[in-house]
Amino acid sequence: MPELPEVETVVRDLRPHLIGRRIASVKVSRHHLRQRWQPAWNQLLPGRQVLEIRRRGKWICTLLDDARFLVIHLGMSGQLTVVPNAAPIQKHTHVIVGLDDGGRQLRFRDIRRFGLAVLVESAAALEVMLDSGKLGPEPFDLKPAYWRKRLTATQRSLKAALLDQRLVAGVGNIYADESLFEARLPPTQRGSQTSAADADRLRRSIVRVLNRAIERRGSSIQNYVGGEGLQGEYQNEFRAYGRTGEPCPRCETPIERIRLAGRSTHYCPRCQGQ
DNA sequence: ATAGGCGCCTGCTGGC
DNA sequence: TGCCAGCAGGCGCCTA
Numbered sequence: 001m002p003e004l005p006e007v008e009t010v011v012r013d014l015r016p017h018l019i020g021r022r023i024a025s026v027k028v029s030r031h032h033l034r035q036r037w038q039p040a041w042n043q044l045l046p047g048r049q050v051l052e053i054r055r056r057g058k059w060i061c062t063l064l065d066d067a068r069f070l071v072i073h074l075g076m077s078g079q080l081t082v083v084p085n086a087a088p089i090q091k092h093t094h095v096i097v098g099l100d101d102g103g104r105q106l107r108f109r110d111i112r113r114f115g116l117a118v119l120v121e122s123a124a125a126l127e128v129m130l131d132s133g134k135l136g137p138e139p140f141d142l143k144p145a146y147w148r149k150r151l152t153a154t155q156r157s158l159k160a161a162l163l164d165q166r167l168v169a170g171v172g173n174i175y176a177d178e179s180l181f182e183a184r185l186p187p188t189q190r191g192s193q194t195s196a197a198d199a200d201r202l203r204r205s206i207v208r209v210l211n212r213a214i215e216r217r218g219s220s221i222q223n224y225v226g227g228e229g230l231q232g233e234y235q236n237e238f239r240a241y242g243r244t245g246e247p248c249p250r251c252e253t254p255i256e257r258i259r260l261a262g263r264s265t266h267y268c269p270r271c272q273g274q
Numbered sequence: 275a276t277a278g279g280c281g282c283c284t285g286c287t288g289g290c
Numbered sequence: 291t292g293c294c295a296g297c298a299g300g301c302g303c304c305t306a
């Protein structure tokens with residue numbers, strides 16, 4: 001569930017609590033996540049100091065003082081929070097990292113277990129994992145020529161293209177629908193049919209929607225909370241996503257919902273043309 | 275190579 | 291009240 005704005009909010013929340021802190025202890029649950037936790041990591045983590053926390057697309061990369069990275073993906077239902085040691089341990093908590101500040105823990109909770117928590121050996125290994133063709137550029141760094149080229153090179157729908165992390169990193173189902181609404185483009189339109197003007201409008205819309213969502217600390221629908229356990233507020237500003245049957249905020253036409261690229265897709269049949 | 279479908283999980287909601 | 295289908299911020303693997 002968490003997309004770029006939610007992950008960015010988590011990272012910003014965690015930084016002041018984690019940077020400079022040392023890891024005192026590690027405890028993991030028996031349930032496996034998308035990738036199995038290696039027992040060796042329980043030995044490697046204690047004593048390490050947190051130097052940096054970065055976001056890349058929907059990935060959270062915590063740089064440690066041995067040049068390794070604790071890498072976390074929130075999947076659909078992941079929560080990464082800093083809480084007092086005494087806070088009750090909620091069901092589905094899979095990793096608990098004790099901190100040396102004498103009273104708090106970093107906890108990774110993930111109800112559906114589509115998420116991931118792994119220790120990566122080095123910056124080079126992280127490159128292989130995330131970059132090397134897998135993750136496209138950050139939405140804020142999209143070059144107009146690149147973006148149009150990638151869109152026009154595919155027969156898939158704009159919706160499918162936006163969800164493809166290789167084209168642009170960090171956009172998911174909510175912000176794809178919201179960006180297409182903002183740009184007044186039909187989600188079903190084939191990438192190959194995209195004019196230069198369409199592509200650029202879409203690019204700007206993505207940036208505007210994501211920045212606004214970050215300002216509102218992301219969207220909370222069911223599970224999402226930021227690094228301090230607070231919900232987001234952007235769900236109150238949705239114009240298309242999840243508004244099936246409600247009037248379009250631009251033209252009052254009821255918002256429609258279709259299945260596209262395997263996902264629920266919400267749009268205004270009138271002002272998002274065709 | 276590219277595009278679509280399915281499965282991985284748990285929990286919640288709505289209809290009967 | 292119970293049961294069952296359908297749905298949910300993602301992604302990787304399989305197939306045509």
